[in-house]
Amino acid sequence: MSPPADQVTLIRGARVYDRALDVHKPPVRDVIVEGSRIASVTLPDESADRKTRIAEAARRNESNVRVIDGTGKLVIPGLVNAHYHSYDVLAKGRLEDMPFDVWALHSQPAYWGKRSKAELRARTLLGAMECLRHGITTIQDMNSLVPQDEETLDIILAAYAEVGVRVVFSIAVRDIAALDIAPFLPRDLPPQVAAIVGGKPGDAQADLAFVEAQIKRIDPLPPRLHWALSPSGPQRCSTPLLEGIAGLSERYRLPVFTHVYETRAQLAKARSHYPGHGGSLVRYMADLGLLTARTTIAHSVYITDAEIADVARAGAGVVHNPLSNLKLKNGVAPLLDLKRAGVNLALGCDNCSCSDCQNLFQAMKLYTLLAAGMDAEPTGVLAQDALAAATTGGARAVGLAGMIGDVRPGMLADLTLIDLSDLAYLPFNSAARQLVFAETGRAVHTVMVDGELVLEDGRLTRIDEHAFRHELEEVMQAVDRDYAQLVARQAPAIAFLLEANHNLTQAKLGPHRLVSEGE
Numbered sequence: 001m002s003p004p005a006d007q008v009t010l011i012r013g014a015r016v017y018d019r020a021l022d023v024h025k026p027p028v029r030d031v032i033v034e035g036s037r038i039a040s041v042t043l044p045d046e047s048a049d050r051k052t053r054i055a056e057a058a059r060r061n062e063s064n065v066r067v068i069d070g071t072g073k074l075v076i077p078g079l080v081n082a083h084y085h086s087y088d089v090l091a092k093g094r095l096e097d098m099p100f101d102v103w104a105l106h107s108q109p110a111y112w113g114k115r116s117k118a119e120l121r122a123r124t125l126l127g128a129m130e131c132l133r134h135g136i137t138t139i140q141d142m143n144s145l146v147p148q149d150e151e152t153l154d155i156i157l158a159a160y161a162e163v164g165v166r167v168v169f170s171i172a173v174r175d176i177a178a179l180d181i182a183p184f185l186p187r188d189l190p191p192q193v194a195a196i197v198g199g200k201p202g203d204a205q206a207d208l209a210f211v212e213a214q215i216k217r218i219d220p221l222p223p224r225l226h227w228a229l230s231p232s233g234p235q236r237c238s239t240p241l242l243e244g245i246a247g248l249s250e251r252y253r254l255p256v257f258t259h260v261y262e263t264r265a266q267l268a269k270a271r272s273h274y275p276g277h278g279g280s281l282v283r284y285m286a287d288l289g290l291l292t293a294r295t296t297i298a299h300s301v302y303i304t305d306a307e308i309a310d311v312a313r314a315g316a317g318v319v320h321n322p323l324s325n326l327k328l329k330n331g332v333a334p335l336l337d338l339k340r341a342g343v344n345l346a347l348g349c350d351n352c353s354c355s356d357c358q359n360l361f362q363a364m365k366l367y368t369l370l371a372a373g374m375d376a377e378p379t380g381v382l383a384q385d386a387l388a389a390a391t392t393g394g395a396r397a398v399g400l401a402g403m404i405g406d407v408r409p410g411m412l413a414d415l416t417l418i419d420l421s422d423l424a425y426l427p428f429n430s431a432a433r434q435l436v437f438a439e440t441g442r443a444v445h446t447v448m449v450d451g452e453l454v455l456e457d458g459r460l461t462r463i464d465e466h467a468f469r470h471e472l473e474e475v476m477q478a479v480d481r482d483y484a485q486l487v488a489r490q491a492p493a494i495a496f497l498l499e500a501n502h503n504l505t506q507a508k509l510g511p512h513r514l515v516s517e518g519e
């Protein structure tokens with residue numbers, strides 16, 4: 001439910017972060033929001049009559065008028081979580097010290113099978129609630145639907161509508177079952193293990209038909225829902241599936257998100273399986289018409305300089321996910337090379353099972369720290385660049401450039417108010433630096449999406465959190481039971497995947513991206 005078109009909100013006397021102005025001591029401004037849009041951002045003594053009328057109407061308790069005292073607050077653009085999967089939110093804190101493929105064995109929805117309606121709803125709500133609490137107003141949810149049907153999709157989208165966050169939703173598709181690391185598995189796997197790691201191939205035409213049918217069915221889209229497209233990874237999709245996605249992107253002008261070079265196994269697969277495309281997944285995508293200004297690739301840890309140039313030339317972007325890249329032992333993306341090439345950079349928090357939180361303050365801090373750790377000389381990667389990646393960079397990635405990502409007149413009113421009385425800002429020296437290096441998410445005070453307050457003074461306005469906790473407790477009984485069974489079921493494959501991972505580490509392949517591989 002969006003606010004009525006005549007709803008007016010005046011945020012009075014707050015510092016307003018604008019990347020083009022003083023990012024350290026943002027000037028004090030008044031922000032007027034009308035309906036779902038920012039109507040004006042003005043000096044406190046500008047348009048005084050209008051503001052007085054709004055304040056008087058609010059004092060008379062007129063239902064469509066509201067004044068928020070912004071004194072001691074900082075208004076920033078709502079953050080954009082540009083890479084996220086809501087399917088394993090309930091697995092936060094379950095896993096650690098696992099290479100990618102062992103982690104995947106415990107977290108991928110295909111291994112879990114069909115989940116209850118209550119669980120689908122609870123996990124979607126919980127992930128979105130955590131995002132809002134951390135000032136994130138837009139989520140790119142790349143979601144594998146299990147089963148891939150309208151009922152599953154509708155439960156997830158209804159949960160998003162209930163909590164009030166903006167979501168750029170993509171249905172993840174793949175039709176090649178083989179694991180990326182399959183070539184490194186020992187030969188003669190026991191049949192039981194081969195069955196676990198073998199998977200089932202998909203049907204490209206059925207996937208494309210389903211995705212397009214949903215785009216047509218949910219039309220017009222509700223105000224805070226946006227579509228995107230997601231081949232899971234170029235190496236996990238047949239050529240017809242990738243070409244079909246490129247066609248849908250062109251026809252419906254939709255952004256495309258896909259995983260590229262998240263792991264070293266994907267690098268090896270590119271070199272061995274795509275000789276006709278220079279051994280490059282990026283070139284393969286380009287050759288299929290899938291590397292465009294609407295494309296954003298998640299991770300790109302193992303991307304080369306030549307491929308970075310291809311991405312930059314196409315106007316495509318990259319979503320950097322430092323938390324999951326480190327936790328899953330994949331290493332660090334070549335951040336300085338991406339920046340030098342002018343690639344649009346966004347930030348994501350990725351799965352809850354491999355980053356354990358939806359908190360872009362952690363991602364922003366890691367981005368700047370990892371960049372700092374790459375060169376003993378100044379790198380030019382500043383806190384304000386991390387903020388840009390989490391706002392305008394994300395907006396561009398999700399296809400909403402110019403609509404979200406800044407606090408400027410005419411843009412959608414997706415805003416986060418930070419409480420500057422929090423210890424992170426005492427003393428207050430720099431908004432940009434303290435947001436990135438000191439903020440934990442604790443000072444997120446109020447969040448507006450589409451002109452509606454969805455978090456007010458730290459409390460979610462649409463969700464009864466007490467009732468939700470009870471719902472979640474009930475859901476977790478089945479999750480805990482099924483997780484124990486899953487662990488037992490997958491256990492026979494783990495030693496073989498660890499062996500494959502070891503074989504992979506022995507392979508002579510560059511570039512090197514682990515923190516310890518500098519020499």
Ligand SMILES: [Zn+2]
Nearest residue numbers: 085259298350
């Ligand atoms: Zn991902």
